[in-house]
Amino acid sequence: MTPVLHHRIDGPPDAPALILAPSLGTSLAVWEAQAAALARHHRVIRWDLPGHGGSPTSALRDPAPGATTVAGLADLVLDLADRLGAPRFGYAGISLGGAVGAHLAAHHPERITRLALVCSSARFGDPAAWRERAALVRAQGTGPLADTAPGRWFTPDFASTRTAGRLVDDLRTADPTGYAACCDALADCDLRSELHRITTPTLVVAGRADPATPPAHARGLADGIPRATLLELPGASHLAPAERPQAVLDALLGHFAAPAGDGGRYTAGMAVRRAVLGDAHVDRATARTTAFTADFQDYITRCAWGEVWTRPGLDRRTRSCLTLTALIAHGHLEELAMHLRAALRNGLTPDDIKEVLLHSAVYCGVPAANSAFATAQRVLDEDGAPSS
Template sequence: MLHHRLDGPPDGHPLILGPALGTSLAVWEPQLPALTRRHRVLRFDLPGHGGQRDQGPAPDSVAGLAELVLALADAQGWDAFRYAGISIGGAIGLQLALDHPERVASLALLCSSAHFGPPEPWHARAATVRAEGSGALVPGRREAWFTAGFTDEARAAALLADLAAVDPDRHAACCAALADYDLRHRLPEVTAPTLVLAGRADPATTTAHARELADAIPGASLTELAGAAHLANVERPAAVSAALLAHLSPGDPTDRYAAGLAVRRAVLGDAHVDRALADTTDFTAPFQDLITRYAWGEIWTRPGLSRHIRSCVTLTALVAGGHHRELALHVRAALRNGLTPEEIREVLLQSAVYLGVPAANAAFAAAEAALTDQPPAGE
């Protein structure tokens, strides 16, 4: 039995969270407050990782690892469960969704892939950890897991310490599992509602991996996060929590406000949302509830468009309406949603053609002020 931990209400919706290679179940701690409100969350350690370091042999295939996870679900009496996994944790979920489709109610693949590249680098990594220990990988993983702008050094140090402590033989077995893993030809068979999430600065599983998954899995939605590398859920915790909440509870009215508030915070930023909520009065409270539950909880959480595209549409609509204060707000939001300043400029140029030069002239002024952290005129 894999080492695991259960959190959340005993009668909550079953949810299994899979870790990345080299991490422990602690990698999911940033999401626990949001996910445990309505879910019974089971986190597990890979063989040789975290609390699993001295327990049992390690399968050398992703299918074998998936069977160990299925045994955890069986032990809980879960006939069906929701699943989210990072990297190899996502690969395990994909394998489960293909081999046991009746068990996986929904699937979220974070910084993962259907094929992690040729086998030779994985065999080389296995040889390194057998010869030098898992700690030999720490310097390179720091750069792969986090962008240069990540400032939570305490969390980074704890995760890298978990990597250094991984049992070398079991670590090598997980590398062998990834060396032989390739589910690209089976992606159209996935029937579970699927969210694919990628960090735009991830050097390990680039956005090309995510797009391959999203393009081939029927009905899958794709979210790309700016300012995030391989452990996107650690680097952009609010954005990942919001995406997961929206994906895990589609159409559930009891979760619409919570999901909407999480997305609103991820897109607009905590400071803006905190100010809006603090300024709420008895007169404006129904409006705040409306925009949080409906605009953010119903529309922004829909899987049909990525947040990247939704930002483009929103910017254009605000230019058309002449809503310059809101335009400045959503220029900053667009940056959080993965647009570059150059892409924002292209949206405004496109707007100039169809909405007129005067509208675009005012929009460029508001947008440039927002991009340079200056208050737009009248704010």
Template sequence: MTQDTAAAPRLLHHRVDGPDSAPPLLMGPSLGTSMAVWNAQVPALARHHRVVRWDLPGHGGSPTRLLPDSSPGASTVGDLGGLVLDLADAFGIERFAYAGISLGGAVGTWLAVHHADRVARLALVCSSAHFGAAGPWRERAELVRLKGTEPLLSTSPSRWFADPLTAETSLGRALLRNLAEADPSGYAACCDALADYDLRHGLARITAPTLVIGGCYDVATPLEHASELAAGIPEGTLTTVSTGHLAVEQPRAVTSALLAHLRANGTVSMTR
């Protein structure tokens, strides 16, 4: 089954692939992108899972107004996690596997720390427990609120991709188009969320078996971030892949790692 849904105004824009009866897998994207960042993984994952991908507020098909408060400095990763739980609840999904890239991974980490009963297995791709000092994120948020995302377009390929020529591929162009079309208020609110995000002291509370995928050429969240996640999570394991920050250069390797992790001991499916 494939379903692309934007009808429910209180829910994140999402797409569902795979059998309704299969174990659920929620997938979150990186800042500035959309659910398209997972396009290469979905065909294989949807053979075994009910894959629910979603867009961040202000990105793709999700309106910024879904956030409780998008004014400067107000948004948190917890706000994003609450929207993901609303989405799971709308489908009657009590317990799910979760995979996320960068900010999408931070949302999964927050869920696994604060709602451990909901997360059966976790995969964190090119993500972190702390994305650096708040100042640069606040500055980026202010810039985008003032000038939109256009000033970011020239520097993003070198941050997102191991090979900047990836920006010239169909997927690369689509992801950069996501950035260009992102609502400045929603993008800036997500920057605010990253500014305040720090779960380094909460990692030990994660009970879900966790796969951490680190990109060997990731300049946004270098391998030290992946190592910190894997070391801090009790059942965390680290896999490295020769990719940049969005992990799109080696789709087969990322897909294989996810499938192996999700199949290990089975993925629990519970609905309300």
């Protein structure tokens, strides 16, 4: 009997199953930053590719050059799911792991409840390049690739971190035969003509600094899959779950917790919320979320940010002006300070903000405007923005 893929299970045994798939060269550890949070409400199943992490290369039916395909890897995942009693499951995969998920959604739609494709593609470039890489690894091992992996996987600022180093170590210890077989699968992969068959709600996540699967690849997936939502993450390269862990977690939590008919509002709302308020603020708000406040945070993200701020009728500068005026009128100075910073991020200058505050003095009252000017001066001073 073919060995089962090495895997790890976290979360309640009776919770909905969520399978997390790695990228070529990594192990199930690539999902470490998201696994615990996702396991609160899912039975999270992480697995290793053949020859990677704890999965033996012998998990492949035939590791000979050219024999391994994405369809064959998908069969291994179905076998794992069957052995674990998961007839239906959500699925999120990075790069090659994402391609496996796309194949499953196209050919086994009855098994997939929701799909997330992270830094992935329908076609991974020139097949000859993958065959050359497979031949190199079969001859010399994974060492030469590990030496150059940081430039393909991470932005320069992240490449020297401990997390990056551990992921590169996974590549160094990968079995050359298993790794090369997975290269063969990428060489053979072309899902472009099958994307229209994917009917499950799909989230596509791209790293804007990803040289391996650039954002154009993600847009191709989102354009080809009828019910897809696209999220592009700034400051992320190919292994976005490692480099932008909270942003990826927020997107996955929203996508896999979203009710039918959500239409991607949570994901779109979280993207706008981060763009307007900044990652640091949203990360702090997320970290402070408790069971008592979780529903309110979900409501804010879906409704305020996912339904109103995403509408096309007004640009973000105008929405900031309206928001500042409403907060001044109601005396919500703490929220005003937050949205003053957001207004600067949305392109308002200090002079623009001054005009909004002067205008509000006429229609909201001088005392309210006086407090608003004091708050604005403090924010401008703290942020180092010129006030004249």
